[in-house]
Structures are given as C-alpha cells and as structure tokens.
Amino acid sequence: MLLHKSAVLLVLGFAAAVLGQYTGPCSTSACGAEGKACPRGYLxxxxxxxxxxxxxxxxxSYG
Known part of the structure; x- marks a missing residue:
C-alpha cells in the first residue's frame, strides 16, 4: 500500500509541474501573459x- 501512495504522489507532483509551466507568448511582438509588444530596442x-x-x-528587457 505504501508503494501505491508514493506512486500517486509522484504522479500528482508531475501534473502540478506541468500545469505550472508557462506556455504563453514570448516574442518581441507578444511578450508575457499580457501579450504586449516590447518597446523599440527591447527584447x-x-x-x-x-x-x-x-x-x-x-x-x-533592455540590453
């Protein structure tokens, strides 16, 4: 039974890590969760x- 509980905790931990991963935009024209355009000279x-x-x-970010 202890092995079963450990496996469940492992799966739940992996699911939480995947759900917490940022998958939003990350380009100069759509940056961050708000998807804003970075000002000229910024990346x-x-x-x-x-x-x-x-x-x-x-x-x-600048520079």
Whole structure:
C-alpha cells in the first residue's frame, strides 16, 4: 500500500509541474501573459530560465 501512495504522489507532483509551466507568448511582438509588444530596442526574454520546462514567464528587457 505504501508503494501505491508514493506512486500517486509522484504522479500528482508531475501534473502540478506541468500545469505550472508557462506556455504563453514570448516574442518581441507578444511578450508575457499580457501579450504586449516590447518597446523599440527591447527584447522579450524568458525568466528565470531559458529552459522552457523551468520558465515562469517572459518580460521585455533592455540590453
């Protein structure tokens, strides 16, 4: 029975990670959850990581 509970917790943890992953826009013309256009000279960058699995969002950044 203990193994069964561990498997359920593992599956629930994986589901929560997938559901929490940011999948919204991340381009200069549609950046972040609001999908705003970045001002001239700015780039749309993912944060806190470029790895899509660890991405929490995107934002306009200068430089």
């Amino acid at each position: 749309c960058v993912p944060y806190p990581s470029f790895d899509p699995a660890e991405r929490k969002g995107c934002t306009c």
